[in-house]
Amino acid sequence: MNETGVTGWRYWQVLTQGYLGGLHTPHARQPWYPDGIEAVCNQDRDTHAPDQAPWPDCECGIRIMPRLDDLLDGIEDHPARTGITRRVWRVIGGAGYYQDRLMHGVLDVPDVIGQAIGWGRTEDACPWDDPPGTVRVQHARVGPVIYLSQHLARMAPAIRRRYPGTRVHVGHERGLPWLDEIHASQQAVAEPSS
Numbered sequence: 221m222n223e224t225g226v227t228g229w230r231y232w233q234v235l236t237q238g239y240l241g242g243l244h245t246p247h248a249r250q251p252w253y254p255d256g257i258e259a260v261c262n263q264d265r266d267t268h269a270p271d272q273a274p275w276p277d278c279e280c281g282i283r284i285m286p287r288l289d290d291l292l293d294g295i296e297d298h299p300a301r302t303g304i305t306r307r308v309w310r311v312i313g314g315a316g317y318y319q320d321r322l323m324h325g326v327l328d329v330p331d332v333i334g335q336a337i338g339w340g341r342t343e344d345a346c347p348w349d350d351p352p353g354t355v356r357v358q359h360a361r362v363g364p365v366i367y368l369s370q371h372l373a374r375m376a377p378a379i380r381r382r383y384p385g386t387r388v389h390v391g392h393e394r395g396l397p398w399l400d401e402i403h404a405s406q407q408a409v410a411e412p413s414s
């Protein structure tokens with residue numbers, strides 16, 4: 221355990237009014253207010269209290285991946301572990317949400333991929349629940365850059381109002397090609413042509 225802050229990557233769904241929210245319990249559909257959210261444990265364990273998340277041998281904590289490539293690989297290669305599966309949209313969004321995603325060809329990607337800033341207690345990945353490269357943090361807020369899937373471009377103004385310190389890039393692609401677009405964009409940031 222340490223108290224070091226970490227900037228990483230993660231994904232969200234777009235909630236009403238432009239808030240971003242997690243996909244998984246206990247943070248599913250909970251708005252990420254601009255000052256951030258705090259992890260809670262809902263595993264009903266006797267080793268630690270709900271407010272002691274993340275805990276070493278548990279599934280609790282807010283997920284962040286320091287390397288973008290780990291997140292993109294996780295979505296494509298470990299859909300059951302990252303939770304970006306068709307079943308997730310049926311469970312969390314309901315039948316109407318699932319049909320909307322099906323129509324737009326985005327059953328396999330999240331709504332938003334971007335940077336998050338984590339702080340407080342930090343733990344390594346849950347070995348049975350997280351794809352490689354994951355860390356779990358106690359507190360997190362939306363970071364300086366996020367990418368919005370093209371099919372939700374209409375939500376960009378509302379998202380910008382909620383997170384005024386965050387640059388919102390609207391994708392030109394949708395579905396898995398959108399992941400390649402994000403990767404290329406970040407490569408351009410890392411290796412600017414002179």
Ligand SMILES: [Zn+2]
Nearest residue numbers: 261275278280
């Ligand atoms: Zn726990």
